[in-house]
Amino acid sequence: MINCDLGAEETIIEKLREIEQVKEVFGTIGTHDLMVKLEAENFEKIREIASNIPKIEKIRTISTLIKKE
Numbered sequence: 789m790i791n792c793d794l795g796a797e798e799t800i801i802e803k804l805r806e807i808e809q810v811k812e813v814f815g816t817i818g819t820h821d822l823m824v825k826l827e828a829e830n831f832e833k834i835r836e837i838a839s840n841i842p843k844i845e846k847i848r849t850i851s852t853l854i855k856k857e
Contacts, residue, residue: 789820789851796846
């Protein structure tokens with residue numbers, strides 16, 4: 789889940805969709821501005837991607853939830 793600068797949602801969504809492991813991304817109403825679903829072959833790859841997401845311009849904070857299958 790992502791919090792970003794006001795009005796930056798669409799630009800961030802476009803950048804996130806360029807990441808191969810991003811399966812879904814959409815705007816939300818409430819505590820967070822965006823929600824992103826990632827799928828990868830292992831936890832380490834998810835951690836790598838999640839640690840790079842905050843580097844996208846105009847992202848303020850992220851929160852992660854991990855579902856193991």
